[in-house]
Amino acid sequence: MTNEPYPAAPPARPLSPSDERLWATLTHLSALVGIVVGAGFIGWLGPLIVFLVLKDRSAFVAEHARTTLNFQITMFIAAVVAAVLWLVLVGFLITAAIYVVVIVFSIIAAVAANRGQRYEYPLTIRFIR
Template sequence: MSYNQPTAAQPLSESDGRLWATLTHLSALVGIVIGVGTIGWLGPLIIFLVFKDRSPFVRQHAATTLNFQITMAIAAIVAIVLWIVLVGFLLTAAIYIITIVFSILAAVAANRGEPYTYPLSIRFIR
C-alpha cells in the first residue's frame, strides 16, 4: 500500500462554503486596511487557489472579489496619476470608501449564502 497517492479534495459543506466566501471579502477588506490599499487582492487569491475546486460558491465569490480588487487597483493607479492635477485625492478617497462599502455588502451576501457581483468591476477572472 502506498501512502503517497494523491487524494481528491473533499467538497466543502454549505456552512463552510458560506464561511470561506465571507472570509474572501473580509480578507480583502483587511488587506486594504493593513496594506494601505495595496494587498487587498492577496487574501482572495489564496482562498481562490485553495478552495476553487472544493466549492463553486466559494470560487464564484473569490473570483468576484479578485476582479473587484484588480479593478480598484487600476482605478487607484489612475487616481495617483491624477494627484498631479490636484483631483486625484478626491478619487482616491472615493475608491477607498467604495471598496469598503461593497466589501461589507459582499461579505453579508456571502454569509447569507447568496451570490454577489460587485458593481463597477471588470471581469478578469471567470
C-alpha cells in the same frame, strides 16, 4: 531506491454549506484587511489565496473569490489612475471615493456570502472568469 511514482493525492473533500458561507465571507473580508494593512495595494492577495486553495472544493467559494479578485484588481487600477491624478490635485478625491466604494461593497458582499447568496460587484472588469 525504486522509481515508483508518487501516490495520487486523495480527492479534495467538498466543503459543507456552512463552511462555504464562512470562506466566501472571509474572502470578502480578507480584501478589506489587505486594504487596511497594505494601504490599498494588497487587497487582492487574500481572495487570490482563497481562490487557489479552495476552488476545487467549492464552486460557491470559487465564484465569490473570483468576483472579489476581479473587483480588487479593478479598484487597484482605479487607484493607480487616482495616484496619477494627484498631480492635478483631484486625485485625493478619487482616492477617497475608491476607499469608500471598496469598503461599502466589500461589506455588502460579505453579508450576501454569509447568507449563501451570490453577489456581483458593480464597476468591475472581469479579468478572471
